[in-house]
Amino acid sequence: MGDIKICVAGMNHKTAPVEIREKFSLKEEKLEEAILTLNSLPSIDECMILSTCNRVEFYFVTRSETPFKDVKNFLSTLGKISPEKLNDYIYFKSQEMAVRHGFRVASSLDSMVIGEPQIISQFKTAFSKSREVGTAGIVINRFCETALKISKKVRTETTIAKNAVSISFAAVELAKKIFCQLYDKNVAIIGAGEMAELAVKHLISSGVNNVFVINRTLERAEKLAEEFGGKAFKLEDLEKTVMASDIVISSTGAPGYVLTHNLIENLLSKRENRPLFLIDIAVPRDIDPEIDNLENVYLFDIDNLKEVVEANIEERKRAAKEAEKIVEGCVNRFIHWLKEHEVTPLVVELKRKAEDIRKTELEKRLSKINLSEEEKAQVEYLTQIIINKLLHTPITTFKQKAPEEKTYIQVFKEIFGLSKD
Amino acid sequence: MTINSIGLTTLVLYLLATLHYLLFLVTKKDKIAIVGLYASRIGFLTNLLFIGTLIAKKGSVVLFTPKGVFSLLSISTISVFLYFSTKYKLHISGIFLTPWAALFSGIAVFSKGIPKDMFPVGVIGTTHIFSALTGYAAFMFSTIVSLLYLILDKQLKKKKFSIFYHKIPSLKLLENIIYNSITFGFTFITVSMFTGAIWSAKLFGTYWSWDPKQVLTLITWFIYAAILHLYISGKWNGKKLCYLSVVGTVLVMINFVGVNLIFKGVHSF
Incomplete structure (x- = not known):
């Protein structure tokens, strides 16, 4: 073995x-x-x-x-x-x-x-x-x-799990970077699409206040709104809805811009500086990129979101280096425990054996001589201390050397007659 | 001299904090920032001890010497930093604040502590100078947070993301901190102006003497009052608030340094 x-x-x-x-x-x-x-x-x-x-x-x-x-x-x-x-x-x-x-x-x-x-x-x-x-x-x-x-x-x-590594979570992360808390913020989704819907779902679980669903046909909007527990609007209500929203996710199949520079610029003066976070997941794009130059507006298209994800992956890789160090520190400790773990039962067995010998011998002798309680306690103490002192050096040496040099285990077993294999 | 060695210890601790915050910027390791935080905390204590022993030895009039003023300025800078960084977990602001604390405590250590005029200082005089310097430190902090705001805003606009993107919680929170620290500083500057007037009346028999510092402080006071008004009424926020806060602090700096160098009067030391 x-x-x-x-x-x-x-x-x-x-x-x-x-x-x-x-x-x-x-x-x-x-x-x-x-x-x-x-x-x-x-x-x-x-x-x-x-x-x-x-x-x-x-x-x-x-x-x-x-x-x-x-x-x-x-x-x-x-x-x-x-x-x-x-x-x-x-x-x-x-x-x-x-x-x-x-x-x-x-x-x-x-x-x-x-x-x-x-x-x-x-x-x-x-x-x-x-x-x-x-x-x-x-x-x-x-x-x-x-x-x-x-x-x-x-x-x-470490920050290994802190930053979003999917597009839809990146949208939520950015919303939090802008607004801090989302409980009093409204989100509008224009059109439909898997990624946009996923982002809305993440936003809902982050606690946004209202969800507005805008679609060309009210019927479709209502269907999606029901799923999100939100309100449905027609495309004609776009301006009014965006006005009431803080986060707008657009994902339509429209060929031109759905949100134009003029529309947003006009809204901004009425919004009294409330920041507006626009996410454009559509290809071709729904939101005029010029809008990003306006103040208090943060526009992210699909490529920008990918850049966020990439930066976050880099950040995770950096955090992973710190994590590797934490892991490394524990590996050796575990191996040490494993090696000692083999040694400890033998030490326990030797101590038990010594204690058994001491107890039986003590019982035999004490019954034959007449001692007062105090004297008995003294003898008890004396035998114990002899055993402890005698075993101290072999045990500490064994504990020190045995994990590295296996011959000690065999020798230890043979010398003290231990049964463990 | 033992008092100066306490000051020197403070300086070394602040330099240590500065170094670690700069290393944090490069290596991005949170543990390094924690070293900086602890160095600042211990530095705060030795700084306090420094001022305490100074006053014990020379009386509160020492606060009106360069040594006193700069050691007060360094402790108020570091306390404002410690307060906000603990409350809002904004340790990254240490990158910009600890160098200033180090600079101020450095000037304090190597400048004279001999009072020029022997004013009777008393409670009013001490309150005056304490509140003035705490106000300055709060304004300075608001500017530094404004810089963080502008950095994050720029990264969100340019879609370039660095350590600031990952370590700054959110624009809205920064805005709240700027507003809070300006309110804080504004309160203290107001207190300082009132106590100054009362003290002046006691010493010279007049509340107002058109001293350059008084005039500039009044202008600064009006600017900050305007900032607060515009922010609360919801007219100005975000980047505009940040720019205004930077302008305010530049004025404070001119007020603090310029007046001392150019004009001779009760406020120069």
Whole structure:
């Protein structure tokens, strides 16, 4: 039996195309079956499977000298591909590498979109599944709890998840950059379109006051307004509606400008300096770009929103560097714990053995001689202190040296006659 | 001298804060900004101690020497910064404010602390100078927030996004802060004008003596009154408010530095 090791074998969106990933994708009963099969392999002590649409990863704890031998066979049967081909898609990592990988995955540093939040719940689900079926032991438990703690720390201490990385969320972010709070702001949507509707939905969940839906035909407007819980207007009411709005999202199929420079300029003097945020998602554009030169108006077309997203992705990448440092600091601590974890049971066993000897011997002797309560307490104390002092050096030396030099474990066991294997 | 070493400590702390805020601008790491914040906080305490020991040793008349005035100015700058940055989480304003605090405390350390005339200072005199300098610091802060507003507005217009875009909460919030700090400064300047008049009546028997500083302060007061009026009535806001606030502070600066250099009178030191 070798050292205890934590390992991972897996594939993600970077290493394997979807046609390979789908072969390993595991859901419900199949997942449960796979965990149990993996756990039944003789070399494996504990295991956990993380299966999402972007990655399938098998975390396991083993003492085998060739940790991936059994797992490779298991994977090749599971995915029905030859073991040689597996190497092209699957990464095998152990110890530091595996721990770092797991921590990075849980912190969303390995995700396609850095900082996306779904991976955390997916990681939690994987963890609770392996606990449910009983394949998570001390090591997997500790590993997952640490990974989730790091993930939380990364989220609160860096800006990795702060900035919008989709067009529709970028619109909400910009609205907040301009207005701060949205509860007293009204949003108008002109026309319809998937992205525009999504942006409106995000704005509604950010707490905007009213939603106005404007369409060429009132019927269509009413249908969409019902969905948003807003009011419907005809295109003829455009001026009146924009006047009452703070955020306007335009997404019509009209060939010319729906909102012209003149229209907005006239409105502005009546608006008493209330800022106006215009979002033009339509191609060809609905809003005259000249409008952006007016004061108190902020006009963003689809390309501008993309620029916001790009700047935010850069910001996330920068935050990711800080996050990597947080992860790095925890990897070594975990490995140290893992190595010590092997040592601690032996120390506990030795202490218990010594205590057992002390107790039985003490009972035998004390029953034969007549001592007062105080004297008994003295003898009790004396035996205890002898044991503590005698064991102090071997235990501290062992704790210090054993995690790095495995021969100490064997020697320690033999010298003190400990049964643990 | 021990008093000056306290002043020097303050200067070093403010320089440390400045350095860290500039590094924050380059590296964009929040942890660096936190170092700057703590340096400013400790600097505030040593600055307070500096003024306290100065007054204890030489009496409150020391406040009317360059040493006193500049150490007061540095502490009011840093306290206004600490107050608003904590309340509105606007740590990025430290980039613009800490250099000024460092400059003022530097002048304080290396300038004379010997009073020119021996005015009887008393409570009124102390209130006068304290409120005047707190008012100046608040106006200065409003200008710096105005600059942040103009930067964010420009980035939203030009669609170029830098650290300011990511660290500034929102235009509306900045506008509120500008309004708040101007109201704050305006209140203190008003107090300073009234106490000044009362003090003047006590010392020279007249409330108003057409001293250049009095005249300029009155003009500044009217400008800020106009800014507040225009903002509250909803006529001027956003960028216009920012430009006005910058103009106001430039006037305050001229008032503070210029009058001292050009004219000789009760307000020069």
